[in-house]
Amino acid sequence: MFKKFSLLKLAFSRRRRALRYFKKNPLLVQTKIFNYLIKCGRQTEWGKKYNYDQIKTPRDFQESVPISSYEDIQPYVERLLRGENYLLWPKKINYFSKSSGTTGSKSKYIPVSKEALNDCHYRGGRSLFASYFAQNFNSNLLRGQNFALGGSRQFSEIGADKYIADVSVILMKNLPWWARLRRSPHFSVACLPEWEDKLVRIPEIIAYQNIVSLSGVPSWNLVLAKKILELTGKKNLREVWPNLELFVHGGTSFKAYRSQFEALIPGPGMHYLEVYNASEGFFAFQDDLNRSDMLLFLNGGVFYEFVLLEELSKPKPKALTLAEVELGKNYALLISTNAGLWRYLIGDTVKFTSLYPFRIIISGRTKSFINACGEELVVENADRAVKAACDYCQAEVREYSAAPIYNGVAGAARHQWLFEFAHSPKDLGKFMEILDAELKHLNSDYEAKRHKNLNLAFPEIIIARDNLFYDWLKEKRRVGGQAKIPRLSNDRVIIEELLLMNN
Numbered sequence: 001m002f003k004k005f006s007l008l009k010l011a012f013s014r015r016r017r018a019l020r021y022f023k024k025n026p027l028l029v030q031t032k033i034f035n036y037l038i039k040c041g042r043q044t045e046w047g048k049k050y051n052y053d054q055i056k057t058p059r060d061f062q063e064s065v066p067i068s069s070y071e072d073i074q075p076y077v078e079r080l081l082r083g084e085n086y087l088l089w090p091k092k093i094n095y096f097s098k099s100s101g102t103t104g105s106k107s108k109y110i111p112v113s114k115e116a117l118n119d120c121h122y123r124g125g126r127s128l129f130a131s132y133f134a135q136n137f138n139s140n141l142l143r144g145q146n147f148a149l150g151g152s153r154q155f156s157e158i159g160a161d162k163y164i165a166d167v168s169v170i171l172m173k174n175l176p177w178w179a180r181l182r183r184s185p186h187f188s189v190a191c192l193p194e195w196e197d198k199l200v201r202i203p204e205i206i207a208y209q210n211i212v213s214l215s216g217v218p219s220w221n222l223v224l225a226k227k228i229l230e231l232t233g234k235k236n237l238r239e240v241w242p243n244l245e246l247f248v249h250g251g252t253s254f255k256a257y258r259s260q261f262e263a264l265i266p267g268p269g270m271h272y273l274e275v276y277n278a279s280e281g282f283f284a285f286q287d288d289l290n291r292s293d294m295l296l297f298l299n300g301g302v303f304y305e306f307v308l309l310e311e312l313s314k315p316k317p318k319a320l321t322l323a324e325v326e327l328g329k330n331y332a333l334l335i336s337t338n339a340g341l342w343r344y345l346i347g348d349t350v351k352f353t354s355l356y357p358f359r360i361i362i363s364g365r366t367k368s369f370i371n372a373c374g375e376e377l378v379v380e381n382a383d384r385a386v387k388a389a390c391d392y393c394q395a396e397v398r399e400y401s402a403a404p405i406y407n408g409v410a411g412a413a414r415h416q417w418l419f420e421f422a423h424s425p426k427d428l429g430k431f432m433e434i435l436d437a438e439l440k441h442l443n444s445d446y447e448a449k450r451h452k453n454l455n456l457a458f459p460e461i462i463i464a465r466d467n468l469f470y471d472w473l474k475e476k477r478r479v480g481g482q483a484k485i486p487r488l489s490n491d492r493v494i495i496e497e498l499l500l501m502n503n
Helices: 002-024 026-042 045-049 057-065 070-081 114-135 169-175 195-206 218-234 257-266 378-391 428-442 446-453 468-475 491-503
Strands: 095-099 108-112 145-148 152-157 162-167 211-215 246-249 271-278 281-285 292-296 302-308 330-338 344-354 357-363 398-406 414-423 460-463
Touching: 002 114, 026 045, 026 057, 026 302, 026 330, 057 302, 070 095, 095 169, 095 428, 108 169, 114 169, 114 271, 114 281, 162 169, 162 357, 162 414, 195 218, 211 218, 218 246, 218 257, 271 330, 281 330, 292 302, 357 378, 378 398, 398 468, 398 491, 414 468, 414 491, 428 460, 468 491
Parallel strands: 095 162, 145 211, 211 246, 246 271, 414 460
Antiparallel strands: 095 108, 152 162, 271 281, 281 292, 292 357, 302 330, 330 344, 344 357, 398 414
16 A cells, blocks of 8 residues: 555656646647647548648637537537547547536537546646645545545437546546545445435445545535535534545635535635536646635646637637736636537636736636626626625525616616525625625726616615525436536526526
């Protein structure tokens, strides 16, 4: 066992050296990846269609290849599922990550190549832990069990060799030996298709193990944690797992959940790291425990481009390379990957918090915002304002969603907020005053539209019954795994469904 630990430490030290290299040479690393991707793309049907043999520079790439959405690649994906190859990537692809995204209800099947697994997802994971071990020399992560809450698999009706599942399932299925050795529960249990079955089986297994880390979407980990406390009769997770030291989270902002986790895991020695890992790839991770932003992962086989949010509505949006980005601006993220996604609009927006090294925060979704009258409210603003209101009123929000109300030509619009509280504020009016004031502070467009209630009236609050959002996800068959609540919508489709269920 000592020999195995020594080999793992050696592997992580090599990964730290690679991290230092791309921090110092970010543009060179991206250039190498760009050249590699274009070379691979020339061998595909997509590459021949868009004349990849004529592409020499990122500017050539931008002029020749249009920005793509899932609808653009869907015909290729359907052919891949039927057994064709060399359409988007010059290798056979058997894995497809099923994703509905944050706001859409339509299923997407994202191709996952072996190169994407090994050079992007797993290399990104090793980089995360290499960085963590460098800051925690006495970590016990290699001496206990690491829990990861997985999604589920869908058996393909197209071909037995096509494996369709949540990306977490694909990752767990292909884990290297050293990672399988220290993860729990067994793959067959972690990937049970029904969420209710997991809530029964998983606590019975992990409640009595030496769990040292958790990972997954915060909301589902909270649900599972409460089941474990019910099973064991303990007051908090520290009593269940004394050596618990790390929660790796992603998929949604942690601001609304942090206080709940700190109550569940009291005392010193607990660390929280954010990771930006999606069906399409591993893009960023929190490399510094003293910072809240994430290091953009540059040597995982992904070439990045960035489009200013206001450019997206134009017929031909201008895309920027890494060398051209600026601090503090909202960019829609474009990716070209070693699984054959080309100039793909992933749907997330990011802001740069640091250049050289390049660090980001996820600021929202390209389709998750409110812009009823020019206020351009994004998820980052909403999450920070909700946290400020909770801190002031000593409240705790379990979930929330918001959408505009249009009161006709004569009346001002307003935002309608639907909150499910774990601990309700004593004064709801004060809660909304703080939220509104914080939004004005964070967003000058929102402040201008709220001036004297002329364009945007004071926001409205509605209290959701317990488990409303869970029931909505269950009805949509999106319970567990990477499923998450759409925070903001510019139409009323989602909130009307929620309100109907709330009544």
